[in-house]
Amino acid sequence: MKGSVHFRKDRGVWFVLWYHKLERKEYKIYRYKGELMYSERVAQKLLAVMQGDTENGTFRIEKFTGHGWTDTVPYLYEWLDVVKNDLSPATYKDYRNSIKNHLEPFFTEHPFQLHEIQYDVLRKLLNSINREGKGRANVMYCLHACLTYAWRSRRIPDTPPFPEKKHYRIQEKTITWLPEDRQLSILEKILKEHQPIFYWLKYHLRRPGEAMALHRVDYDSVNDLFIVRRSISARTLVNRTKTGVEHVIPCHSLFRPFIKKVRKDLSPYFFTCSNSRSEGKRYTSSIMNRIWKEACKKANEQISMYDGLKHSSCSQYVNEKNMALSDLQLITDHARLDSVKRYAKVEVSRRRELMEGNVVKLKKVRE
Template identity: 50%
Template structure:
């Protein structure tokens, strides 16, 4: 089986020389630490040699178990979680503003503090680490789930980039203790009284939401060109994300919905007014 332990006098460290797929690799770290040594005759008393011996045995074991990946042992494979998460965030700037803002918030408030107090290498993260991360989150069940799914997306990226051999199992959904909130609403006649108490100039968007059951962000983002005044239908194709108008819905699907008969005259009037948005 390929692999040997060599002492590099110029750097005073032990390395594992490994032949793999036609290339020779000189691996100088075991669990992220350089294998410094003295090169003394009694190698068993040399800490650096003992680490190199463990490393070689581990590599040979991976070959026997048919799970060997050279990336696991290269220096690029020993990755600190925090800087790699920061670099991953840079790749997410094309996400919706709300998603990107959420990722940054999860990292700043929960993920970074946890790994500063529980330093591990990226490839060392297993279920027990993820359980501790979950326990550290002072959030609701849904909030915890959001943070953990963000971290799952991060590990999926690391796996596809060959920084980790596999994505470790995550806590089960029951561990998040998600409680679905009970939905409370006003009866229709009370809704009407509340909307009528709003200054008349601001009422149209609330009537639209009452009769059309769309997301508030979709109503705010409606352009006049999104209303077909001939066929009396709305094309729902925009929304608001982190206070920014985006040219897609939350589900990335366009929806064509008819204008409710109680609002046709009002919407026709608004569509003919100056301005870009239907509800100015």
């Protein structure tokens, strides 16, 4: 078996002498798990690990020559700093919180190195995360992204398999939505100066962050359409949508009257708010949520802005206007049909009508 253990008298440390056949290069490995080897026993242990990896076909010299990069906690922070500019502000914030509040405490208590993170370690980590299903998944997604980066950088031999979806205990929430008459009742309670942005969301089925980030140049008046290519992430304007895809949205005919009501000022934003303190007087999440809640209170409704606008409009198309799911997918520009299937879940009142209707039919048959 290749490799041998030697002692260096001038430094008082042991090392493993290893010849890398593919590189035709000889390596002297002085550290095991980041620490200098002051005993022959530790050096022999390192040699056994290297020989074991060779037999298993998982040997990577980078695993043994790294200078502290294989320690999980510092690598997580170094990785996040490198990829920061590739992430949206919201994703960066979520990754940072995942590392600080969950990954760092776990790997400080259980000091596994990157290459030692395997399925059993990931199951322990998952069980230690004190968050709801989706929150637990977000922490694991963060670590998965980091390990994929480490694998591409040849810091680890491969990316370990992650726990199956069933172990995340993610419970799909039932969509809450309103029939169109009740939705319109809320919109009518909004002050007229603020109505355009809310009606735009109703008729174009987009995210609030995209409406807040919409610029005047994003409206093509010649072809009467909007190009959605920006969004607001963690209160910051980003020149990309959440999915990284530009969406061309035809202007709904019922929204055209509101275009004339949009404020005409020097702001680059399509929708502006006179009492906003943000750049260009653009709307913010706090302003929009406050306006929406006030309108809901006047209309005697209690529903979130996202559910009351996008979810409600999508559900109305399927459950009230009998639109095919494939057509709804075309309107919303979803990449997968599965993303719109949840809107086809008929509301409880409609189920009751169908059930009672069947009862009536059975009575007539018996008579």
